[in-house]
Structure formats: C-alpha cells, structure tokens
Amino acid sequence: MPVPLFDTSTPLQPLRPAIDAAIARVLNSQRFILGPEVAAFEAEFADYCGARHAIGVANGTDAITIALRAMGVGPGDDVVVPSFTFYASAEAIPATGARPVFCDIDPETFCVTPDTVRAALTANTKAVIAVDLFGDVAPVAEIEALGVPVLEDAAQAAGSIAAGGRAGALGTAATFSFFPSKNLGCFGDGGAITTSDEEIAERARMLRFHGSHDKVSYEHVGYNSRLDELQAAILRVQLPHLDEWSAGRRRGGQLYEEAGLGELVALPRATEGSQPAWHLYVVRGERVDELAAALSESGVGNKVYYRTPVHRQAAMAEFATDTPLPGTEEAARTHLAIPISPVLDAEQVAEVVGSARAALGASWTRRALQAALDAIRGRRAD
Template sequence: MKKIPFNTLERQFFMYQDEYEKKALDVLRSGWYILGPEVEEFEKEFANYIGSKYSLGIDNGLNALVLAFRALDIKEGDEVLVQGNTFIASVMGITMNGATPVFVEPDQYDNIDVDLLENKITDKTKAICVVHLYGQTANMKKVMEIAKKYNLYVVEDCAQSHGSLFDNQMSGSFGDIACFSFYPGKNLGCFGDGGAVTTNNEELYTRMKTLRNYGSSKKYHNDEVGYNARLDELQAGLLRIKLTHLDELTEQREKIANRYLSKIKNPKIVLPLVREGATSVWHLFVIKTDERDRFQKYLEENGVGTVIHYPIPPHLSKAYEYLGYKKGDFPITEKYAETVLSLPLYNGMTEEEQTYVIEVINRYE
C-alpha cells in the first residue's frame, strides 16, 4: 500500500536547496539578525508583488491581524463582520482588540457570503474582515462597494491566498490593510513563523511600523504601548528566495488541482468551485461529503493522509463561549465543519501520487 502524506515541505526545499542554503549562510555571516536589509528588501519586493504601496514584515499572521485592527482603532464596543467558517486566528485579531466579531455565513465558494453583509451592519459596525479561504479570493468588488456605502474599513486576511486574483487584481491590494501568514505550510511559507501586512495608506503603515517595535518610531522613544512583532532577518531572506519562485510553485498547485477537478468522479464527493472572476492558488483542496468521517477513515486505511479545515467553527469553540452562541445559530458554517475534508496537494507531488489519490477516491462506495 502506498503512503501519501497530506503535506510534505521538504520537497519544495530541495527544489531550491542551493539558493536557500546560500541565503541562510549570507544572513548568518552578516551579523545582522533583526530589522536589517533583508527585511527592508523583502518588504519592497512583497509590496511590489502584491501591488500595494507598503508592506511590513511581522512575526506571524495572528499578530499581523492584531496590529491591523489596532492601527484602525478598532476597540471595545465596535463590531467587525467576519465569516463563520474561518480559522480562529481571523476572529482572535478582532477580539484581542476588545471588539466583537459578528459572524456571517459562507457562500458556495467557502468565502464570506457578500449578499448577507448588509443585514449584519449596525451602528456599531466598523469593519469587514474578509478571509480569502483555501486560496480563493472573495468577491471583493461587492465587498468594497458595501464598505464604501457604509463607510467601513476592510481588512483582508490573506493567510491562504498569496498570489490569488479577483478581476485581475491581487488579493491583499483591495482593503485598507491586508494581513499575511508565512507559516511553513502556506504557499509563501518560511522556515518558522512569519507574517506581513500590506497597505496603500502611509499613516496606517507608519502606525503599524511603530506598533510592531514596542510602540517606538525612534530607539528608546516610545510613542505608545506596542508589541514585539518583528519579522527576523533570516526568515525575510529565505522568503525573498521563495518569492522569486512563487508563481512557478503556484502553477504546480494549479496543475494538481485541475487534475483532481477533472479526474475525481464520485457522486458522494462534492468538489470545490471557483467563482467567475476569481482565481485560487489552491492552498488547500477541500472537498465535501456527508460521510466525511467514514470517508476519511477509508482514505487513511488506503494510505492517503487528510486534514479537516476546520472541525469546530469559532462560534462553537470554548474560546468564544462568552459570545453566547449555540449549535444551530449558523447552519451553513456548521454543515461545512461536518462535511469538509482537505486532500493531499503539495509542491513536488508526483503524478503517480496524484493518480493513486484519484483512483482511491473513485473506488469509494
């Protein structure tokens, strides 16, 4: 029996091993490890890639969100609209600033259902947090129209969507601030924790730059109580290498996803959809089935690794019990949590491995 892991990171490393190792040695030998030239160059290159004026290296994706809402002065008494089926970090960025998340059901593309947004807006609503889940950009045209109509901020959570488009515009270039994670498993993943924010607003950029470094814009001059949320030189250097290969890595993922979409033919399996005008970078390939637990066990018995993204929606998590939600409050979100399953899709996955996954799925009864 074959063993197909859900994900494996070393193959991507070996593709560009010489470049990574040279960069790591260069940084180690430079003697400069925090907020140096590698971070500065990565910020310029990443802003250029996304199509935003500014980018700022942050130590992880959660802190990117925390700093974003803090820079927008989102605080206690404020509400932020956010989709119900996201990873909990999207919500934590809101609540760690004292604000209240207002959950919105997802659409058939697994992203926030823009047709439900206006009904959720109150006089306390200050922002919309849009999560480009699984790698597909949400319907940003409609989001931005609603935000403009009601004078709301837009924060994009791009942790899973590095390089995806809507109407040929890059995710991370629409909202007031966009937040990225470079956790190793991400499409643009580093070799530890890392993150970034992008913005076109100089004032927000300057404030977040101060906030990430103890609230200090000048050494030992602290303007406000800030964070230690800096991307380090080593991770920035390695990200610079990977960024030069990101389009090539994305193309590989698209080929695997397209093969799955055309070859998996099992009436019990619902394949993911991509909205017209949007692209997906296939951070995850997420199917749905009413027999999820049985199907996952079957795949495991046949050597195919899978992961559930995500089994417990934030509104039903212990962390957010205090919000007072109960099972049944968001039926679509909850249905997704009970039926979604992520299949193996990783850079360096061989055609033979792909074929095996497809054949095992098509044999399932």
C-alpha cells in the same frame, strides 16, 4: 502508493544552496532584527502583491491584530468575521478591545459573501475580516462596496489571483502568515501586513516596534512583533518561485476535476473571476468520515480542519451568536482536505481518486443508476 496531505519539502530541494547562502549572509552580517533583509523582502513582497507597503511582523495572528489597530479598530467597535476559518482570524479581534461578530459563508467557496456580511453588520461595525479560505479569494471589492473597510486575511492565499488583482491588494489592508506549511512559508513563524494606505502602513510599522519609531519616544502601546532577518532572507529566495508553485496548486485542482472526483464529492468552487492557489484542497460530502477512513487506510493524507466552527469554541462563548449560520454548519460537518501541493502529479491524483471511488463508488453507482432511470422515465412520460 502513499500520497502526503501536503508536500513542502520537494519544491524547496532545488533551492537549498540559495537558502544556505542567504542564511550565511545574515550570520555574516550579524544584523538579526529589522535590517536590510526585512526591508528588501518588504519591498519585494509589496511589489509582488501590488500594494504600496508591506510590513513584516512575527506571525499571521499578530498581523491581524496590528492591522486592525492600524485601521483604527479598538474598544467599543465590532468586527465582522466568518466563523468557518482558522481560530486566529477571530482570536486577533478581542486583542484590539473590539468584539467579533460572526457571519456565515458560502459552503461552495468557503468564503464570506456580501449577503452574509450584510446580515452581520451592526451600528458599531468598524471593519470586516474577509478570509481567503483555503486559497480561494473572498469577494473583497463587493464587500467594501457595502461601505465598510475590509481587512483581507490572506494567510492561506499567497499567490492567489482575483479579478481585481492579487490576494493582498484587494481591500483596505491584508495580512499574511508565513507559517512553514503556507503557500509561502518560512522556517519558523512569520507574517506580514500589506496596504496601499500611507497612514495605516505608518501606524502598523510603529505598532510592531513597541509603538515607536526609534525606541526612544513611544506614541502607542504596541507590540514586539517583527519578522526576523533570517526569515526574511529565506522568504526572499522563495518569493520568485511563488507563481510557479501556485500554478502547480491550480494544476492539482484541475487534475482532480479531470479525474472525475466531482462525481463522488462536491469540489471547491473558485469565487467568480478568481484563480485560487489552493492552499488546501477541500471537498465536501455526506459520507466524509467513511471517505477519510478509506483514504487513511490507503496511505492518502487527509484532514478535517474546522469541525467545530469558531463561534462555538469555548473561548468565544461571550461572543457567541444566536443567528443561524447554515453555510458554516454545513461546511464544518461535511469538509475534508485531501492532498494538494505545487508538485501533486497525475499519478498521485489517480491514487487519491481511485481510493475515493473504492470507498464511495457503490453509492455513486446507485446515484448514477437512479439518475439514468429518472431520465428514462422522464423521456417515456414525454
């Protein structure tokens, strides 16, 4: 039985009539840019996240650049960012004139920690980007306690919950991507910035609109980066279902645990007190290439996402670091995403775990035997 890496279409099927009606509403209104749908979505999404403001923008990459500039980041500043992330988390920094300074992650959570961030702070650090990678939630409050503002890159974490609230409301500001495969995805590109800081919200609103309030006078050199009315209308239909979809993603992770996948590969660890809405379910193992080949052979979707970490990408050569990033290198070498979706069921999980066991089981059996022998020897020695 083939199991797709992700399934964005099944959860949307029952919503088709409501989505069609929302699209028709926009077409009938003939308002396509910054109209009532964007305003309503911004209010609903801010409320959902637990932030005072949401500002819709064209995509999750612009969201980071605009949020950083709204936080006062510019030429001469350093911004700390993990190297194990999607390239855009770092790409958005030079666009502000600032310099990315790469930090390490904890390979068990794939997120930055207060220690990895502390090690990368410089005299010029103006902000830290904490990425909620794969839907796990970075320890944003602990990092802000170091005394530096945090921009939470929550592109992959819509619907995730941390001890201190929802992703999107944990730091000075946060950014989201509504790329179609994301936890909350639109039908094209889209993004948002959330913040409870009035000044940051006000600046971000202007920056997305050519640095202006009214396209008559211009206070900043800004961008043309707006969420479309059509995308906002589509997102408004989906948002009320995000919690149910997130619960499905969490259930998928639990099913893998219950099926014993952790005996074969290292499973992702939720950061302390968090309830991740797994955007991707990413395991680690020394024989991950073998596992990938075997899963593909049985029709089970799988993908290596970030084999070359960002600090070693050609475009980042001028910002490359000499500081070793061992957690990053380990995650890059050993990770593999396996199927997850709001509707992943026990039968699909059994298929994935069965294929993984067939591929890695021999070594697992050897390891299990060795552990049993060691235990017996230990007992004899007592």
